[in-house]
Amino acid sequence: MDRRSSWLKGVLDLLVLAGLTEGESYGYALAARLDEAGFGRIKGGTLYPVLNRLEEAGLVAAEFRAAEKGPGRRYYHLTDQGHEVLAEQGAAWLTFDESVREVLRKGGVR
Amino acid sequence: MSYLDELATLLRERGLSEERVRSTSDDLAAFLAEGDLDPEEEFGPLTEFADDLMGERGMEPDPESLVWSADSFVAPGRLNEMGAQGWEVDYVDWRGRFVSRRGEEPQVWEYRQEIAPGRRERERLLARLAPEGWELCGHYSTLAYFKRSRAALVGPAAELDERPEPTAKRFFWSGRGLTVVALCVVVLATSLYTLGGMLWEGDGSDRVATLLGAGVGALFGLGAFLGVFWSIARFRNR
Numbered sequence: 001m002d003r004r005s006s007w008l009k010g011v012l013d014l015l016v017l018a019g020l021t022e023g024e025s026y027g028y029a030l031a032a033r034l035d036e037a038g039f040g041r042i043k044g045g046t047l048y049p050v051l052n053r054l055e056e057a058g059l060v061a062a063e064f065r066a067a068e069k070g071p072g073r074r075y076y077h078l079t080d081q082g083h084e085v086l087a088e089q090g091a092a093w094l095t096f097d098e099s100v101r102e103v104l105r106k107g108g109v110r
Numbered sequence: 111m112s113y114l115d116e117l118a119t120l121l122r123e124r125g126l127s128e129e130r131v132r133s134t135s136d137d138l139a140a141f142l143a144e145g146d147l148d149p150e151e152e153f154g155p156l157t158e159f160a161d162d163l164m165g166e167r168g169m170e171p172d173p174e175s176l177v178w179s180a181d182s183f184v185a186p187g188r189l190n191e192m193g194a195q196g197w198e199v200d201y202v203d204w205r206g207r208f209v210s211r212r213g214e215e216p217q218v219w220e221y222r223q224e225i226a227p228g229r230r231e232r233e234r235l236l237a238r239l240a241p242e243g244w245e246l247c248g249h250y251s252t253l254a255y256f257k258r259s260r261a262a263l264v265g266p267a268a269e270l271d272e273r274p275e276p277t278a279k280r281f282f283w284s285g286r287g288l289t290v291v292a293l294c295v296v297v298l299a300t301s302l303y304t305l306g307g308m309l310w311e312g313d314g315s316d317r318v319a320t321l322l323g324a325g326v327g328a329l330f331g332l333g334a335f336l337g338v339f340w341s342i343a344r345f346r347n348r
Contacts, residue, residue: 006266027137028144044141045154049162056165064133070143071136100262102241 008039012050014093015039017059017078017086024063024077027051051076059085113149113156114139120160134163174273178280179207181287182253186223188282189255193219196270199257202248208255217268218260221247225343226254227336235343252339 015037019030030051031042054060059082066072078086111119114135121131142149153159176197180188189199189208196216199208222244226232232254236246243262248255260268308320 003266026140028141031141043154044138044147044152045159045162048138048141048153049159049165052163052165064137066136067140071139072133073140074133074137099240099243099245103243103262106241 004040008042011093012042012046013054013059014086014090016047016050016054017082018090020060020076020078020082021086024075026073026075030076054082058082113153116156117153117160120156121163124160124164126164174212176210176212176276177203177207178210178282179205180282181284181291182223183284183286184282185253185255186221189221189223192276193221193257195274195276197276198259199247199255202250202255206250208248212273216270216273218270220258220260222256224254224256225252225339225346227252227339227343231340231343252336252343 015034016030019025019033025033027044027047031044031047034040034042051060051062055062055076058079060076061079062074062076064072064074117138118131118135121134122128126134138149138153141147142152145152176192178188178192179185192208192210196212196218197210198212198219199210199221201209203209222239224235226235226249232246232249235254236244236256239256243258244256245258246254247257305320305324309317312320
């Protein structure tokens, strides 16, 4: 596993939760948004297990809607618990990020 | 049989409800259609993906846990020894024991023990140490404990290839620790014996005066103890 994948593994659930703060979304749209944000193409094989885990943990809720044309989709939205966990864990990540930056800056990384 | 049909079969075999199997298959088919993607390339090997969807990762065994303690003379050394074996201290319980855990992919943790009586002193110390990656992981009496993941400094190199079995010992005493405890026991026993004798011999008013005196003396002693540690902390943590 390259380093970038390893970083992403640790934060992908938070990115997915953050991607749902503006409203409901579905698998492909979430992957596309992460791609646009600069994280590269997140494969379905990585994204869907994360979505399932978030759903199992009660942080997102899903609703399946049949489509008039073609296969239906599962739409996800944040639950209250999801909002709370995002706020709490997101803040913890930012603190961690700041500590890493500080150490790297001291190490001469610009 | 197509990838998604085979996946549906595997999900059924793993106990997923028929309704959920259908909605999952539809959702994944929509995902593939929208991006014109190849299922094998997108979702990876079938069995692995089916396991992942069923939440096998979420049902990983709980991390190994270990509750242990050490007197303050040997605690820093022991903490770093345990940290080198991948043990991360979650918190220090009310008895001063280190409640630790070790995950599936353990990594090296570093620790330090500092004198920091009171919340303000701990916060001051934390503000000084946080830029170096240290975080507070617990406190007991006048001592505060900090941990730092080695990964913050060296990245994935901090991951451990082995996970050594922890020793059966759960409390680590040092000679100095035992001496201090023995001394405290002797002082406490002598004080209680003397106090008991005075209460036994005196009359009612004597007993009240004796108890008040003992209370004031105990508070004074406690204040002096905390004062000494606070002064040391202020001097060392400047």
